[in-house]
Amino acid sequence: MIVAAGAACLPAHAAFAADAPECKAVRLSDLGWTDIALTNTTAEIILGALGYEPSQTLLALNITFDSMRNGDIDVFLGNWRPVQDLDYKPYFDDGSVIPVATNLTGAKYTLAVPKYVFDGGLKSFDDLQKFADKLDHKIYGIEPGTNKPLLDMVEAKAHGLEGDWEVVESSEAAMLTQVQRAAEAKEWIVFLGWQPHPMNVNMEIAYLADGDAEFGPDFGGATVRTLVRKGYPELCPNVTAFFSNLVFDIDYENTGMNMIMTDGLEAKDAAIKMMQAHPEKLDAWLKDVVTLDGKPGLAAVKAELGIQ
The missing domain is CATH 3.40.190.10 (Periplasmic binding protein-like II)
Structure with missing residues (x-):
């Protein structure tokens, strides 16, 4: 020009x-x-x-x-x-x-759980299968096109996953509603979490370790x-x-x-x-x-x- x-x-x-x-x-x-x-x-x-x-x-x-x-x-x-x-x-x-x-x-950007779930033993991607029944074999994600690492993980049966695991695709708002509903009932749930986001301020959550292959080191840093x-x-x-x-x-x-x-x-x-x-x-x-x-x-x- x-x-x-x-x-x-x-x-x-x-x-x-x-x-x-x-x-x-x-x-x-x-x-x-x-x-x-x-x-x-x-x-x-x-x-x-x-x-x-x-x-x-x-x-x-x-x-x-x-x-x-x-x-x-x-x-x-x-x-x-x-x-x-x-x-x-x-x-x-x-x-x-x-x-x-x-x-x-x-x-940061990786799988997260309510603090009571973390305290109950689900601290790592490698623990998912151990608690498959409590989690109803479901991982809650957000919009389609965003959950590819999770979909690939389930398809490859990584981290020892067995059975019919499902990545529930919806939206940020719908996922958070599901998490809040589960937290109120103290039900077990695992979901895609990230920072920055008010979820880190308004809910007690913890991020799962050992997801480097899917989201990178430092909890999906x-x-x-x-x-x-x-x-x-x-x-x-x-x-x-x-x-x-x-x-x-x-x-x-x-x-x-x-x-x-x-x-x-x-x-x-x-x-x-x-x-x-x-x-x-x-x-x-x-x-x-x-x-x-x-x-x-x-x-x-x-x-x-x-x-x-």
Whole structure:
């Protein structure tokens, strides 16, 4: 691009003012997870204040990757590593998706149980078969396309699994309802758990050991990355700069998610409250980012949010 070639001669913010007209619509994938509801909506509010027209589309994880490969989705804020990097390796290998930021560190993602189940002896993936009858041979997962490590584990009869084990696929909300119902009755249940999430604050849970083959070491210790579709950084450098800056932390996400899940706030209201409480985040998120028409981005967003 001619603009890019001359970027070195321009002020930093001007270099990002060259988004193509089609960049005005920014299409984000929503998996129905509360963490992505918070992060997507945060991005949506900021992009709207910058003059863009962002939208979220509810998609399964596998459809998200297909949609990015097909050019139907621009941005995905939920690339949990390492598990997705393994399951969706071909999309990274052929350049269909491009990582632009690690938006969260210190996450975890593996099987979990209520504390009373852990205290009863189910402490490891290798203990599952021992308590198969108490668990009704069921492992509770979330949306289809997200549970592949568990489905593969059951099919391979890993960890000594025997009999007709079932991975129950539903949604984050449905799974948590099932867990809460079981916990109230002190019934045994094993489910897919992760951090950040209010489940770590509002329930007594413990994570199972020895799931390294399925979810990686350190109890599925994970980072979360932001992906954009192939060609997007060149076409939309200003939006890409914003998403490269958009980095959260565990406390921020736990607090914002708790507003949604426990306090009953809409994602938009929670996202606005969090940004108003942490204006310093905006300074970092909007560094060298401008509005769609080339004006200073930080000032526009703070004005929209009523932040001095």
